[in-house]
Amino acid sequence: xxKNKTRKWSFNNMKRGMGIAAAVLAIGTSTTVVAAQNTxxxxxxxxxxxxxxxxxxxxxxxxxxxxxxxxxxxxxxxSAIIIASFERENGAVFPEEAVIDTLELDLKNxxxxxxxxxxxxxxxxxxxMFDVDASSSLDGEKVTIKxxxxxxxxxxxxxxxxxxKHTFKVKDHSDRLTIDLTxxxxxxxxxxxxxxxxxxxxGVEGERTDGNxxxxxxxxxxxxxxxxxxxxxxxxxxxxxxxxxxFKWQYSLDQNxxxxxxxxxxxxxxxxNDQVVNVD
Numbered sequence: 001x002x003k004n005k006t007r008k009w010s011f012n013n014m015k016r017g018m019g020i021a022a023a024v025l026a027i028g029t030s031t032t033v034v035a036a037q038n039t040x041x042x043x044x045x046x047x048x049x050x051x052x053x054x055x056x057x058x059x060x061x062x063x064x065x066x067x068x069x070x071x072x073x074x075x076x077x078x079s080a081i082i083i084a085s086f087e088r089e090n091g092a093v094f095p096e097e098a099v100i101d102t103l104e105l106d107l108k109n110x111x112x113x114x115x116x117x118x119x120x121x122x123x124x125x126x127x128x129m130f131d132v133d134a135s136s137s138l139d140g141e142k143v144t145i146k147x148x149x150x151x152x153x154x155x156x157x158x159x160x161x162x163x164x165k166h167t168f169k170v171k172d173h174s175d176r177l178t179i180d181l182t183x184x185x186x187x188x189x190x191x192x193x194x195x196x197x198x199x200x201x202x203g204v205e206g207e208r209t210d211g212n213x214x215x216x217x218x219x220x221x222x223x224x225x226x227x228x229x230x231x232x233x234x235x236x237x238x239x240x241x242x243x244x245x246x247f248k249w250q251y252s253l254d255q256n257x258x259x260x261x262x263x264x265x266x267x268x269x270x271x272x273n274d275q276v277v278n279v280d
Contacts, residue, residue, distance in 0.1 A: 041071045041072045041083045041085075041127060041129075042072060042081075042083065044083075044118055044120075044127055044129075045083070045116060045118070045129045046259055046261075059168050061164075061165070061166040061167075062089055063163075063164050063165065064160060064161055064162060064164065065088060065089045065160065066086055066087070066088060066089065066150070066160050066162075066164055067085075067087050067088070067089050068084065068085070068086055068145065068164060068166035069084065069085050069166070070083070070145075070166075070168050071084060071085050071127070073170060074173055074198065074199050074200055075138050075139065075170045075171060075172045075173050075174070075198075076172070076174040076196055076197075076198025076199065076200040076201070076203065077137065077138070077172065077174045077176060077194075077196030077198065077203045077205075078133065078134045078135070078136065078138060078196065078203060078205070078241075078243055078248055079132060079133050079134070079138075079196070079198070079200050079201075079203055079252075080130070080131075080132040080134070080138055080170065080200070081130070081131055081132070081200060082105070082129070082130040082143070082145075083128070083129045083130075084127070084128050084130070084145050084166065085120075085125045085127050085128075086125065086128070086147075086150065086164070087124055087125045087126070088124070088160070091124065093122070094119055094123055094124070094125075094126060094150070094159060095123075095152055095159065096119060096123070097154040097155075098119055098126055098151070098159050099117065099126075099150070099151055099152075099153040100117055100126055100128060100150055100151075101147060101148045101149045101151045101162075102146075102147060102148040102149075103115055103117065103145075103146075103147045104145070104146045104147070105130050105132065105143065105144070105145060105146075106143070106144040106145075106146060107132075107138075107141060107143055107144075108141060108142065109135055109136045109141075109244075110134070110135055111132050111133060111135065112132070112133045112134075112239075112241060113130050113131060113132040113133070114130075114131050115128055115129065115130050115131070116128070117129070126150065128145070130145075133239055133241040133248070135241070135242060135243050135244055136243065136244045137172065138170055138172060139171060139172035140169060140170070140171070140172075141169070141170055142167055142168070142169050143169070144165060144166065144167045145164075145167075146163065146164065146165050147162055147163065147164045148162045148163050148164075149161055149163070149164075173198050173199065174196045174197060174198035174200075174203075174264070175196070175197045175198070175264055175279065176194060176195075176196055177195040177196075177197070177270075177277060177279065178193065178194060179192055179193065179194065179195055179272075179277055180192075180193070181206075181272060181273075181275050181277075182209070183221050183272070183273055185217070185219035185220075185221065186219055187210070188210055188212070188217050188219050189208065189209045189210040190206050190207065190208055190209060190210075190217060191206050191207055191209050192204055192205070192206035192272065193206050193207070193245065193246075195270055195272075195277055197262070197264045197267060197270065197279065198262070198264055199261050199262055199263070200250075200261070200262075201235060201238070201250060201251050201252030201253075201260055201261075201262060202223055202225065202235060202250075202251040202252075202262075202270060203248050203249070203251070204221070204223065204248065204249045204251065204272060205243055205245065205246065205247070205248040205249075206245075206246055206247065206248075207245055207246030207247065208246065208247070213246070216240050216241075216242065216247050217240065217247060217249075220237045220249050221249075221272050221273040222234070222271075222272070222273055223237075223249075223251045223270065223271065223272055224270070224271040225262065225267055225271075226267070226268050226269040226270070227266050227267060227268060228266050228268045229266075230268075232271075233254070233260070233262075234254070234255055235252070235254070235260060236251065236253040236254065236255060236257070237249045237251050237253070238250050238252045238253045267279050
């Protein structure tokens, strides 16, 4: 793969930072939910109910008196949302201004991600949410969350001395469909190979066939979800990223730019530029 290609990302409706350079960024909190149920930690970051298929990872790491745990995660092919917590082993509360310093997500094959963090309402946990696009499948991947320290964001005083590190393994929650579709949008030609359907939305993966394989497509096809009761949800792309075979569009927004969470068990068809992909 072209060395330059692996560094290219398209920023549609969400800001993204590359790998270890990811900063603490705010995420739009409006969401649209298609037949879903809520989970507590997802609700901290998204204004609405969120899929009940979020998985907890029953593994805890304790370092320097700080207990780290992945509270919930949804892995959808080469995209993920991972929500982790930091709390004091003795149960003491954090100051309202507490922040996790130099918070990073380390994956073997690299990823682009953004991260937001908050102090829980009772002050006992710092909660971090990673929104991830990876270059290869995340299924079975070992992921490490790292941080330097916990600080008081107003005074710059250290609340807890690090460094901290928590490693865990993730499991994919998506349905993966092999397709063979071609698209031509303006002067760009693409061959679409794979569709990932998960609560996080729809991922469409392929490669350019117009000779410009070192560049991400600038144009995106229309993608619609048809539910089993024949409702149609028109999705918008939130990101375009490189993968190990070419590129991937992630469709996870509605027409108003709000985050969409899908009930993948209720999806009958995916329409890509009016070409129908049957899900079951």
